[in-house]
Amino acid sequence: MPLKVSLVSADAEVWTGEASLVVAKTVEGEIGFMPGHEPVLAILAEGQVRITETSGQKVIANAQDGFLSMASDELTIVAGNAAIVA
Secondary structure (H helix, E strand, O other): OOEEEEEEOOOOEEEEEEEEEEEEEEOOEEEEEOOOOOOEEEEEOOEEEEEEEOOOOEEEEEEEEEEEEEEOOEEEEEEEEEEEOO
16 A cells, blocks of 8 residues: 655645655654654755655655654645755
């Protein structure tokens, strides 16, 4: 079962879909998420969010000022500022 991922900024939904891997930067350091990951709530640090879609396609976004929440194979990343770069 893939991760259900939602990346949103203060004013728009930036990316939503299914992924096999997501790597994000928190104030504690980089963290990677795969299906089955334990629940996490963390403060987002300024940096890249790297998403590997289930098709293998990579999506890279810059994000800052927010938090992320992982529970039941659903990852939500809420950022004050976020934008796709590649």
